[in-house]
Amino acid sequence: MKLALSALLALVPLPALAFPVTVQSCNREVTFDAAPKAAISNDVNLTEMMLALGLTDRMVGYTGISGWKTLDEGLRDGVAELPELSAKYPSKEVLIGAGADFFFAGWNYGMKVGGEVTPETLEPYGIKVYELTESCIHIMPRDKISMEDMYNDLLNLGKIFGVEDKAAALVEGYRRDLADYLAPLAPLGTAPRVFVYDSGEDAVFTAGRYAMPTAIIEAAGGVNIMDDLEKSWAEIGWEAVIERNPEVVVIVNYGDVTAEQKIAFMKGNPAFANMDAVKNDRFVVLEYVEATPGPRNIAAVRKLAEALRAK
Incomplete structure (x- = not known):
């Protein structure tokens, strides 16, 4: 009987191995013959993506968090042993x-265009x-940001580390949680202007x-007053902000200047006195890890959606 069963199983085609896999990374296709075993992530939000997928056992460390003062208690526990x-x-x-055999980073998130650490400079070292x-906007044209970009990173990490099912379930859960939260909210007649x-x-x-x-602002029902700024993060003059009058x-x-100090600066500056947001004291604080791509973007949308509907 055992021999017959063994013979039968031998005829059943085995599932294809998960590797090699190829993912799109900005303007490159990157192929992995096996899941990384010595990964490093840069910045708090990218590190949280790794934690959300349960990848700490594949990591040898992380970079770029304490120097920018972005570490919080929720992350501290997750990376305690790294x-x-x-x-x-x-x-x-x-x-x-x-x-390291893998570096999860970004342009101005651990790498600089023309800098010492780039995909090209690291390739010779495996x-x-x-x-x-x-x-990716720093090195190539691309479409406007959306929540799909954050989901895309999680799904690609799932492929890279051979945890596609976990990544897919995580993303589906985020989509469902966000849709369930937003569906019953009161509609906004005009999208509030947000800065x-x-x-x-x-x-x-x-x-x-x-x-x-x-992406967070639009998902919450608002519009970024700097939506026509053809950059990701950039420095601008205050004149444009005053003229566009955010609500x-x-x-x-994050960093050395607290949210309270930033709010006090805006409230105390006569140039902003007629700004709707200042007159009506409508400030919403997002932690750095909520405002940059990562799992906490879902909570950020919820927080902002509630604030936009507050009377």
Whole structure:
């Protein structure tokens, strides 16, 4: 009987192996013959994507969190057993010295165009790179940002690490949770005008049409007043903000200047006194990890959607 069963099983075609897999990373196709075993992620939001997929056992460390003061308690527990290899952007030597075989980063998220650490400079050392989709605008034309970009990164990481089913279930859960939350909300007659205040006083660093806050704002029912800024994150003059008169200001909270200090600066500056958001005290604080691509974008949409409908 056992022999007969063995013979029968031998005739059943085995499922195809998951590898090799090829994913699109900005303007490159990257092929993986096996799942990475010594991965490094840069920045808090990219690291949280790795944690959401349960990939800490495939990691040798992370970079670029404490130097920007973006670490919070929720992440601290998740990376407790992993070393931070560099407080800010890592050098090539740091990645090579850690024995990395994979670097999850982005342009201005651990890599700079023409810099020391790029997919091309790491390739000779056997370190493959997957680039954060939001950051691709720095090296290629692309469509306007949407929530799909964050989902795309999770799904691609699922393929790279051989956890496609987990990634698909995670993304489906995010889609469902967001749809279930938004469906019963009161409709907004006109999309509220929203401005994103990241940092700066003499000039302001803000989110354009290719930065994640634009997708968050639109999913919540608003419109980014800098939607015509053909960049992801960029510095602009305050004149354009005053002229466009936002009804709501989103404060990105991180670094040495607190959200409270940023709000106080806007409230105390006579140039902003007639701005609707300032007059009506309509400020919404998003943590850095909520405003950049990652799992907490879902909570950010919910928080902003509620604020846009508040009377």
